[in-house]
Amino acid sequence: MELGEKLKLMRTRERMTQGEMAAEVEISLSSLKNYELGLRKEVSALALLKITTNPRFKKYTLWLMCDEVAPECGQVSPV
Secondary structure, three states, X not given: OOHHHHHHHHHHHOOOOHHHHHHHHOOOHHHHHHXXXXXXXXXXXXXXXXXXXXXXXXXXHHHHHHOOOEHHHXXXXXX
């Protein structure tokens, strides 16, 4: 699964619009849209850091980066 698809799954699991997620993690709405649409394949290191350290999305970090979960550590998948 592509990173953009994963970001969309995380966002929808949290019942957020693209605008809400972009504001929450402090990245531009156009960047988030492009990631989700696959128009930008690579997410900047700064954007990835903002997403994975955000309290609302931190629980998806292991799945986002490695396709793994660790429920005992609070790491889950949105699917």
